[in-house]
Amino acid sequence: MTATVAPRDRVRMAGPGWWLANVATITGRNLHRLVRVPTLIAFATAQPVLFVLLFTYAWGGAVRPPGVARYIDYALPGIWVLAIAFGASQTGVAIADDLATGMIDRFRALPMTRSAVLAGRTTADAARNLFVLALMTGVATAIGFRFHAGATAALAAVALAVAVGLAFSWIFAMLGLLVRDPESAGIGGLLAVIPLIFTSSTFVPVATFPGWLQAVAKVNPITVTVDALRALCLGGAAPTQVWPALAWIGGLLAVTVPAAVLRYRRTTAR
Amino acid sequence: MKRFGRVTALGGVDLAVPAGTVLGLLGPNGAGKTTMVRVLATLLPPDAGRATVLGLDVATRPGAVRRVIGVSGQYAAVDGYLTGRENLRMIGRLSGLGRRSARHRAEELLHELDLTDAAARTARTYSGGMRRRLDVAASLVARPRVLFLDEPTTGLDPRGRLGLWRLIGQLSAEGTTVLLTTQYLEEADRLADSIVVLDHGVVIAMGTAEQLKAQVGGDRLELQASPGTDTHALAGAMAGLGTGEATISADDSRVVIPVAHGPAILPEVAARLARSGLRVSDLALRRPSLDDVFLALTGTSAAPSTSDTATVGSRR
Ligand SMILES: Nc1ncnc2c1ncn2[C@@H]1O[C@H](COP(=O)(O)OP(=O)(O)O)[C@@H](O)[C@H]1O
Ligand SMILES: [Mg+2]
Numbered sequence: 354m355t356a357t358v359a360p361r362d363r364v365r366m367a368g369p370g371w372w373l374a375n376v377a378t379i380t381g382r383n384l385h386r387l388v389r390v391p392t393l394i395a396f397a398t399a400q401p402v403l404f405v406l407l408f409t410y411a412w413g414g415a416v417r418p419p420g421v422a423r424y425i426d427y428a429l430p431g432i433w434v435l436a437i438a439f440g441a442s443q444t445g446v447a448i449a450d451d452l453a454t455g456m457i458d459r460f461r462a463l464p465m466t467r468s469a470v471l472a473g474r475t476t477a478d479a480a481r482n483l484f485v486l487a488l489m490t491g492v493a494t495a496i497g498f499r500f501h502a503g504a505t506a507a508l509a510a511v512a513l514a515v516a517v518g519l520a521f522s523w524i525f526a527m528l529g530l531l532v533r534d535p536e537s538a539g540i541g542g543l544l545a546v547i548p549l550i551f552t553s554s555t556f557v558p559v560a561t562f563p564g565w566l567q568a569v570a571k572v573n574p575i576t577v578t579v580d581a582l583r584a585l586c587l588g589g590a591a592p593t594q595v596w597p598a599l600a601w602i603g604g605l606l607a608v609t610v611p612a613a614v615l616r617y618r619r620t621t622a623r
Numbered sequence: 624m625k626r627f628g629r630v631t632a633l634g635g636v637d638l639a640v641p642a643g644t645v646l647g648l649l650g651p652n653g654a655g656k657t658t659m660v661r662v663l664a665t666l667l668p669p670d671a672g673r674a675t676v677l678g679l680d681v682a683t684r685p686g687a688v689r690r691v692i693g694v695s696g697q698y699a700a701v702d703g704y705l706t707g708r709e710n711l712r713m714i715g716r717l718s719g720l721g722r723r724s725a726r727h728r729a730e731e732l733l734h735e736l737d738l739t740d741a742a743a744r745t746a747r748t749y750s751g752g753m754r755r756r757l758d759v760a761a762s763l764v765a766r767p768r769v770l771f772l773d774e775p776t777t778g779l780d781p782r783g784r785l786g787l788w789r790l791i792g793q794l795s796a797e798g799t800t801v802l803l804t805t806q807y808l809e810e811a812d813r814l815a816d817s818i819v820v821l822d823h824g825v826v827i828a829m830g831t832a833e834q835l836k837a838q839v840g841g842d843r844l845e846l847q848a849s850p851g852t853d854t855h856a857l858a859g860a861m862a863g864l865g866t867g868e869a870t871i872s873a874d875d876s877r878v879v880i881p882v883a884h885g886p887a888i889l890p891e892v893a894a895r896l897a898r899s900g901l902r903v904s905d906l907a908l909r910r911p912s913l914d915d916v917f918l919a920l921t922g923t924s925a926a927p928s929t930s931d932t933a934t935v936g937s938r939r
Contacts, residue, residue, distance in 0.1 A: 561772075
């Protein structure tokens, strides 16, 4: 083999710096993949835009939630969460795929930090979500959406949406590790997302549900999150509406991150 | 030892790979080769026994083991959505190379594995052989002192195979300890300083290629009987020529005789055929195949070891 002439710029392979470097590498990997597949980009951007347009024009005439002038003002925070949840379900597919193709084996035989494979994937998801949120908000603005509570609240809303996306991504990463089969992970992801979305305040006020469903919807973390986002977008946000969402997201992350990392450590291909 | 439920994938393996040598792990499908590699590569915890790499126990010091090994698994594991170059750079970064070193090393390996022309294409578009070579390149990124290659030449064309053989030879000459698995005796013969034959998770023979071949008994003379020719008569005509019993194939069309010094006996074979008037449609001298090795070795050797230790990269 040819002798190396490059300076041996080796990295110190320990500590938080090493972890961060690994997460950055894996994040880069996932973002690269995203832009490498044109159809994936096309669909991944078309889907949120379609959600905005479909829900606004198909349901906007029928649903008139109290206290908002336009349905889009009411619906956009919910559509954000819907698009983010659908996007996150892809993480389950990707992780299951990495298991099936042996990529995870390759990573596990490297001296890299174990949790970086999952953390890098979810970080890439967060970056993608930021883009998707901007895109959806742009389209919504073109058809009449407005933030009503000022720039700070709007930014807080976006940050909260990204945070909830992170929690979703970790949940689906865990699902991918458990299910292992990419196709099942995809279907399983949708099975998990759809009931949660439809039994929440995402599209219609919970008050319109039958009594028993209202009880379910009120504890549904999606309701809690969408209500918080809505408060931040529409104005009149009291901290009491945001704390429950933060508590949910924090709680979910506190459980799923260690659980998924532990699962990852124990998982092998086959 | 490694069990999967009721299957004992490995049990009774006792092997040592001296530092800087190549060990060929030879065995048919399901023998336990991949399991062996995965245990040594810290991917599977052993259920019992002890496995060390450069003196590091894989069970208690997996992190340290991962810093000295390179692994190319049985199925190429590369990211299909990244280019060949990006794959190698990523592995370099995750192995502790700085940005510049990772770039430089990627180019070096793309060149060595004959992938420079395809470096900018996503690995999805690669042929099976190219993926395989990229996978091997990935295992070499960190210049590992110990290299595990699980059936590295499966799926390679002859040129790719020769190239890889040459590369493994070079690595070994530079002091890398290599454990490679293969189903081909020829490959083990060509590359390995010593060979371990594995069957049903048990070592059934070990030694140099020469020692194994001596056990197997040299070449095989195969006579394909013409239609209407009696195979027993054919075997009788060749009596005393081989080093062991002539066997007749199950479909009663072929006679196989183990012979010591292959080509030298061909004139005698021809003479006996002419004398007897028996007709053959094909006549071949074959090196012992894996089948022959197993025929000769299964059950014969091996009081299976019960100590279950694998030591890779030990000092001699
Ligand atoms: N994850 C697993 N679960 C159950 N059985 C397994 C698993 N991995 C391997 N085996 C079994 O262990 C034995 C050895 O397999 P393997 O190591 O892959 O053999 P080889 O690589 O020599 O073909 C086989 O009987 C195989 O079916
Ligand atoms: Mg195998």
